[in-house]
Amino acid sequence: MFHVLIIGAGTMGKIHNQAFALMKDVKVVGVVDSNHDNKWMDGQVFSSFEQALETMNQIDVVDICVPTPFHLEYVKKAADAKLNIICEKPLARSVEEGQAIINYCKEKNVKLFVAHVLRFFPEYVQAKALIDSGTIGKIGVARTSRAGSFPQGLNDWYSDYQSSGGVILDMVIHDIDFLRWCFGEVERVYAKGTLGEGYEKLDYALITMRFKNGVIAHLEGSWAHSSFSMKFEFSGLTGVIAYDSAKDKPIELHAHTNDAGLGGVAVPESPLQTNPYYRELRHFLDCLKKEIDPLVSAEDALIAVKIALSAIESIRTSQPKWLD
Amino acid sequence: MRIKVGIVSFAHIHVVSYAEALKRIEGVELVGIMEEDRIRGPKYSEWFETKLFTNINDLLMQDLDAVIVTSENVHHKEHVIASASAGKHVLCEKPISVSIQDAQEMIDICKANQVLLQTAFPVRFNSSIIRAKEMIENGQLGKIIAVKGTNRGQCPGNWFVDVNKSGGGAVLDHTVHVTDILRWILGAEVKTVYAEVDNVFTNNLIDDSGILTMQFANGVFASLDCSWSRNATYPIWGDITLEIIGSKGTLSVDAFNQKLNVYTNKSGYNHSFWGDDMDEQLLRDFINSIQAGKEEASITGEDGLRALEVALAAYESSNDKAVITLKFH
Numbered sequence: 298m299f300h301v302l303i304i305g306a307g308t309m310g311k312i313h314n315q316a317f318a319l320m321k322d323v324k325v326v327g328v329v330d331s332n333h334d335n336k337w338m339d340g341q342v343f344s345s346f347e348q349a350l351e352t353m354n355q356i357d358v359v360d361i362c363v364p365t366p367f368h369l370e371y372v373k374k375a376a377d378a379k380l381n382i383i384c385e386k387p388l389a390r391s392v393e394e395g396q397a398i399i400n401y402c403k404e405k406n407v408k409l410f411v412a413h414v415l416r417f418f419p420e421y422v423q424a425k426a427l428i429d430s431g432t433i434g435k436i437g438v439a440r441t442s443r444a445g446s447f448p449q450g451l452n453d454w455y456s457d458y459q460s461s462g463g464v465i466l467d468m469v470i471h472d473i474d475f476l477r478w479c480f481g482e483v484e485r486v487y488a489k490g491t492l493g494e495g496y497e498k499l500d501y502a503l504i505t506m507r508f509k510n511g512v513i514a515h516l517e518g519s520w521a522h523s524s525f526s527m528k529f530e531f532s533g534l535t536g537v538i539a540y541d542s543a544k545d546k547p548i549e550l551h552a553h554t555n556d557a558g559l560g561g562v563a564v565p566e567s568p569l570q571t572n573p574y575y576r577e578l579r580h581f582l583d584c585l586k587k588e589i590d591p592l593v594s595a596e597d598a599l600i601a602v603k604i605a606l607s608a609i610e611s612i613r614t615s616q617p618k619w620l621d
Numbered sequence: 622m623r624i625k626v627g628i629v630s631f632a633h634i635h636v637v638s639y640a641e642a643l644k645r646i647e648g649v650e651l652v653g654i655m656e657e658d659r660i661r662g663p664k665y666s667e668w669f670e671t672k673l674f675t676n677i678n679d680l681l682m683q684d685l686d687a688v689i690v691t692s693e694n695v696h697h698k699e700h701v702i703a704s705a706s707a708g709k710h711v712l713c714e715k716p717i718s719v720s721i722q723d724a725q726e727m728i729d730i731c732k733a734n735q736v737l738l739q740t741a742f743p744v745r746f747n748s749s750i751i752r753a754k755e756m757i758e759n760g761q762l763g764k765i766i767a768v769k770g771t772n773r774g775q776c777p778g779n780w781f782v783d784v785n786k787s788g789g790g791a792v793l794d795h796t797v798h799v800t801d802i803l804r805w806i807l808g809a810e811v812k813t814v815y816a817e818v819d820n821v822f823t824n825n826l827i828d829d830s831g832i833l834t835m836q837f838a839n840g841v842f843a844s845l846d847c848s849w850s851r852n853a854t855y856p857i858w859g860d861i862t863l864e865i866i867g868s869k870g871t872l873s874v875d876a877f878n879q880k881l882n883v884y885t886n887k888s889g890y891n892h893s894f895w896g897d898d899m900d901e902q903l904l905r906d907f908i909n910s911i912q913a914g915k916e917e918a919s920i921t922g923e924d925g926l927r928a929l930e931v932a933l934a935a936y937e938s939s940n941d942k943a944v945i946t947l948k949f950h
Contacts, residue, residue: 437821437830438850485942487815489834489842491766501767501866503844505817505832513817515832515846517769521866532773532830532850534822615836616944617815 299323299582300355302380304346304371305363306330307451309385309412311337313360316575323582326353332451346374356380358585360578364454365390365461372398376405383410383581387470388598390462392606395599402595410581410591411598415471416478417577419569420540424529425479433533436512439480441472442528444519447498455520458493464500465490466605469518472529473506474593474601476516480508482600487617488608490518504608542567622912627680628654629700630692631665633714634777635741635900639689640669642901649908655680681707687737687911690714693786694793698723701738705730710737712907716797716932717925719788724929728922739907739918740925742801744861746902747876753863754806762867765807768843769866770799774859776849782826790827792818792935795847797928798861800835801920804927809839811931813946818939822849833935847935856882857892 301317303310306328314337317323327341329349343349350356359375361368361384368389375382382402388411389395402409415421428436448455448467455461465488477483483506490502504516526543542565549565571579584591607618626649628640643651653672656662666673674680677700681688688704690697691714698718704711711731717740718724731738744750757765772795780786781794804810813836822829830848837843851859861876879896906919934945 433852435821437819438832438846438848440846487817487834487944489767489836489844496766496868499766499868503767503769503834503842505815505834505844507817511819511821513819513830513832515844517844517864519866519871521766522871532822532848533852534824536852537850537855615813617942 299357299585300326300353301358301360302326302349302353302356303328304330304359304361306337306342307362310360310362312574313362313578316572316578319571319575320579320582326356346371350378358383358582361385364451365466369394369398372409373401376401376407379405379407381408381585383412383578385412386414386474386598387462387466387602387605388595389602390460390466392599392603395602399595399599408585409595410584411593411595412577413471413474413593413598413601414573414577415475416593417573417580419573421475421529424531424538424540427538428479428531428533433531433536433538435534436480436531437534438532439476439512439514440516440528440530441476441514442517442519442526443468443472444517444522444527445525446523447500447520456493456498462605462609463490463493463502464518464520465502465504465608466602468520469502469504469516469608470601470605472516473604474597476506476508476514477597477601477604478593480510480512480514482509483507483604483620484509485617485619486604486607486611488611490609490612492609492612502608502612506604623648623650624686624908624911625650625652625684626687626689627652627683627685627709628689628691629677629680629704630690630696631656631658631661632693632780633691635714635743636689636691637665638900639691639904640665642898642904644669645901646905646908652683652685653680677703681709685709687712687907693780694719694788695786698727701727702730705734705736705738708734708736710907710911712739712741712904713922713925714741715925716788716793716929717922718929719793721926721930721933724922724926728926731922737907737910737915737918738922739910740801740920740922740928741903742798742920742924742928743899743903744798744802744876745805745920746897746899746906747861748897749874749876749879750802750806750861753865753872753874756872757806757865757867761870762865762872763869765841765865765867767841767866768803768807769864770803770843771846771860771862772796772799773846773848773850775851775853775855776823776829782823784827787827789932789936790820790823791829791847791849792816792831792833793932795849796831796833796845796932796935797925799845799847799863800928800931801924802861802863803835803837803843804924807837807839807841809837809841810927811835811947812838813944814931814934814938815944816935816938818935828936831935831939833931835931854889856890
């Protein structure tokens with residue numbers, strides 16, 4: 298039985314709790330959150346990590362779902378207590394901090410899993426499998442898009458660029474990691490974006506990446522759209538693989554909001570027996586159980602941070618940025 | 622006023638559509654075509670029931686008001702200059718030319734001869750693009766922040782992949798369309814260009830893939846995928862899409878998405894476009910400008926030159942792995 302302590306009762310904490318609830322060998326022992334009105338938790342709520350540690354006699358895994366700037370602090374606390382760690386992406390706000398997180402976990406000999414959940418989305422997994430099996434030949438151009446409305450977070454922390462790193466570090470990092478999984482290391486990055494400046498509750502970026510294997514990738518990240526969508530398109534010598542969550546919808550509810558049946562909002566879903574978050578967390582726990590390496594390593598997560606920050610630097614300098 | 626038109630070369634894939642459109646425009650007569658190719662010449666003169674000339678001077682000696690130049694890109698210059706020197710108005714296929722100097726010379730000679738020089742950018746006449754421009758001008762998007770554009774397509778093959786005739790591959794062929802549209806709807810010039818260019822889809826024949834990033838003088842940034850990245854069985858030959866990001870909203874334009882989905886045993890899945898014919902509107906506009914005695918075409922040679930500058934800067938950027946600032950600024 299895994300006894301999991303969730304840190305942070307925000308959106309991701311809730312989603313992880315729901316996934317854990319479906320696992321027979323997992324017990325969520327509680328959630329640490331000093332700020333949230335913790336309506337989704339049936340279990341115990343702790344105002345601090347220390348309080349949870351004192352109260353609970355068994356904790357095996359700490360699942361860190363707090364805003365990025367607090368990752369290091371909680372990683373240290375969990376590692377000090379010799380607890381294995383699942384940490385939300387992005388790993389850290391800076392490369393130094395990310396490296397410190399990895400070093401600390403190694404020092405304290407605890408496992409660190411970073412929740413790059415895109416590697417567990419079946420549409421992305423399948424696209425990679427098709428590419429790897431040569432279905433569309435050598436890849437020339439890869440395009441990804443991740444768009445939605447500006448996220449709501451505790452104390453509006455997403456609006457604080459110094460904390461969140463904006464749409465690039467928080468959102469595009471998913472696609473950065475996925476593309477790196479598919480194509481290997483990135484040689485250089487060039488980007489344009491608003492860097493969260495000039496517009497309230499809006500961030501937008503267009504990024505070009507050149508991979509060492511020659512693939513040219515274009516990534517769109519948007520917190521300027523009114524609804525969520527994610528897309529990709531891989532063009533190879535002998536074919537194209539494309540996906541658009543806004544178009545490829547298996548189920549969509551259009552509920553009438555009044556007697557005239559007007560003004561409803563469409564709510565699409567992509568039903569699966571187990572959702573990608575479940576698959577991701579299950580994988581991490583299986584890695585602990587079987588003592589095997591995860592599909593996405595903490596080093597992968599750090600490199601993704603590095604690439605995202607290089608894109609931000611490119612925007613600031615108006616120059617391409619080479620990765621070393 | 623009856624307008625008499627000649628066509629110089631059936632090399633470019635757009636010309637058949639132009640010639641078909643000419644037939645539908647009242648008061649226009651296709652007097653003849655110039656085509657040196659021994660197969661294309663008889664084929665198209667018969668198809669369009671018009672005279673065939675194998676020498677441009679013979680065509681230009683006819684009673685003509687205007688000439689449509691749809692030869693291989695490298696021949697645009699000689700054909701436009703010959704036509705202008707003979708006092709004919711010119712509609713020149715994009716890209717206007719393969720070098721900035723040549724394009725400038727073409728513009729200057731047309732001006733000196735007081736003939737119209739129109740660059741054939743038909744996308745300006747796509748009804749969805751026109752509607753998007755209207756929405757932006759109405760302020761429905763607020764302040765424009767960025768545009769993500771694509772002009773992807775299948776590799777046209779033929780002389781398009783022969784740099785000695787085309788002057789360049791996908792980057793030259795496809796950059797100019799969307800660049801022109803962006804200049805038009807934003808009312809601003811491109812300041813800097815960055816591009817990654819490669820040649821995967823043609824097996825190294827010529828540049829066939831490119832992602833450009835443009836900074837406009839008014840602060841808008843834009844990206845453009847100009848790649849010939851559609852495989853042979855892709856359901857449509859090409860696309861023009863714009864994702865326009867404004868302070869008050871976003872606008873998604875997929876200019877050719879007025880289509881039927883057609884599934885046949887013979888050719889699999891294909892799109893069948895039913896929207897307005899932008900080529901016909903382009904030609905009507907050109908003919909109208911002649912009839913109205915306008916001093917300048919609605920899409921000028923300079924417009925063609927500005928778009929060409931961006932395409933050439935993309936090559937330079939990719940070669941130098943650096944951001945290129947356009948000399949025009």
